[in-house]
Amino acid sequence: MSDVAAKVKEIIVEQLGVSADEVVDGAAFVEDLGADSLDLTELIMAMEEEFDLEIDDEQAQKIIKVQDAIAHIEKAVG
Amino acid sequence: MSDLPRVALVTGGSRGIGRKVAERLASDGFEVFLTYVSRPEEADKVVAAIEADGGKARAFRLDSGDRDAIAGFFRDEIKGKATLEVLVNNAGITRDGLMMRMKDEDWDTVLRINLTGCFAFLKEASKIMGKQRFGRIINITSIVGQMGNAGQANYCAAKAGLIGLTKSAARELAGRSITVNAVAPGFIQTDMTDQLPEAVVQSMLAQIPLNTLGQSEDIAAAVSFLAGPGAGYITGQVLGVNGGMYM
Numbered sequence: 139m140s141d142v143a144a145k146v147k148e149i150i151v152e153q154l155g156v157s158a159d160e161v162v163d164g165a166a167f168v169e170d171l172g173a174d175s176l177d178l179t180e181l182i183m184a185m186e187e188e189f190d191l192e193i194d195d196e197q198a199q200k201i202i203k204v205q206d207a208i209a210h211i212e213k214a215v216g
Numbered sequence: 217m218s219d220l221p222r223v224a225l226v227t228g229g230s231r232g233i234g235r236k237v238a239e240r241l242a243s244d245g246f247e248v249f250l251t252y253v254s255r256p257e258e259a260d261k262v263v264a265a266i267e268a269d270g271g272k273a274r275a276f277r278l279d280s281g282d283r284d285a286i287a288g289f290f291r292d293e294i295k296g297k298a299t300l301e302v303l304v305n306n307a308g309i310t311r312d313g314l315m316m317r318m319k320d321e322d323w324d325t326v327l328r329i330n331l332t333g334c335f336a337f338l339k340e341a342s343k344i345m346g347k348q349r350f351g352r353i354i355n356i357t358s359i360v361g362q363m364g365n366a367g368q369a370n371y372c373a374a375k376a377g378l379i380g381l382t383k384s385a386a387r388e389l390a391g392r393s394i395t396v397n398a399v400a401p402g403f404i405q406t407d408m409t410d411q412l413p414e415a416v417v418q419s420m421l422a423q424i425p426l427n428t429l430g431q432s433e434d435i436a437a438a439v440s441f442l443a444g445p446g447a448g449y450i451t452g453q454v455l456g457v458n459g460g461m462y463m
Contacts, residue, residue: 176391180346 142189142215143208149188150204153181163205181207189215221247223273223298224443226265227280227337228252228307230259232406233356237304238262240440242271246302246316249293251278253307260433280307280333281325286297290340299348302443303341305334305378306356307430308371315369323370338385342394351394352443355382356435359402359458379454386452395451399438405429425460 139147147161156171167173174179182198185191185207191214192202201207221244227249229238239262242248252259252275259275266273278289294300296446305346308330309324334355345351360368361375379398386396403409403420409429411418421427438457443448 174391176346176388183343 140208140212142212144189146185146208146211147204149184150181150207153177153184161204163208164203166203167201185211191215219297220297220404222301223247223249223294223306223330224256225249225294225300225341226251226279226304226306227333229304230255230262230275233401233404233432233435234304234306235262236436237356237439238273239269239271240271240433240436241302241304241443242266243269244440244444246443247274247298248299249271249274249276249278251276251289251307253279262263270386272418280326280336283332283336286333286336290344294340294344300341300344300351302354303337303345304351304354304356304439304443305337307333308356308374308408310368310371312367312371314367318369326370327374327377331377334378335381338396340382342385342389344383345394346389346392349392351389351392352447353389353394353396354387354439354442355396355398356439357382357398357400359400359456359462362454362456362462363399364462382454383452392449393448396441397447397450397452397456399435399442400454400456400458400462401430401435402456402461403429403433404435409440423461424458428459430457430459 150161151158154171154173154177160171165171167178182193186193189211208210221239224241224246226234226238226248228234228276230252238248238250250259250262263273263275278287309326311326328363355378357378358375360372361379364372382396382398389396434457438455
């Protein structure tokens with residue numbers, strides 16, 4: 139697992155209050171991890187802060203699963 | 217919770233209603249952060265009065281019309297340094313005049329300070345309180361935001377807008393155990409009403425079933441209630457404190 143992936147998963151665990159083994163690449167934030175719209179917004183903001191980047195609303199709406207978040211951040215910081 | 221100080225932030229806390237709200241919340245046990253713009257000596261007096269009473273308070277010069285300064289204040293003074301339990305959006309100004317002659321600048325300024333300023337504080341506070349999973353937000357609106365008032369189109373629009381903002385924020389933040397309510401004062405005795413001619417005061421009183429002007433302490437008591445443990449199931453409400461003038 140890349141450093142970015144590890145950090146993203148750590149943020150997800152902290153923000154959503156889920157256990158680390160639930161945060162697999164294919165887990166969907168809403169269906170599998172129980173996030174609501176406020177959780178998603180806070181999650182995006184936490185990632186923006188951690189990686190010092192901006193994720194606009196259009197991009198944010200495409201982040202459905204854990205792997206989407208990791209791919210987006212890796213591309214943005216890569 | 218954490219061992220950070222339990223802070224109640226009161227905007228416009230150096231004078232009038234804001235001062236009484238600040239003093240009341242300090243006596244309720246909060247460390248009060250109050251903001252002011254023009255009169256540091258008044259703000260210092262409030263801090264001194266609270267400290268003399270055994271409470272804790274700090275005053276910050278912060279213009280409600282300056283969104284960058286507000287964001288900076290939360291970053292430097294609140295985040296990681298305080299548990300922000302209470303926000304009271306109280307700061308406000310008037311620029312009265314009949315609509316057909318109201319200067320665009322007076323419209324813009326009142327909306328910017330009284331409505332956009334509240335939004336800026338709410339936005340920053342919601343980030344902090346969201347992480348805390350707790351918060352009490354009380355917006356000071358006005359009876360004229362509910363009734364309208366000739367000569368105050370700008371002020372009434374801002375105060376009515378604040379009621380809509382209150383209800384939207386209440387819905388958005390309810391999932392984080394953050395309540396958002398408004399207090400709508402009626403005619404409250406202040407320096408401003410003391411200068412009104414007796415005939416004007418009498419005509420006001422004729423519209424008030426309880427037949428007396430309200431006191432700043434009456435507003436402070438309502439804020440204290442909404443900030444306190446007994447009000448946890450109340451959100452999105454407008455509490456009129458107006459002697460029955462508007463029902």
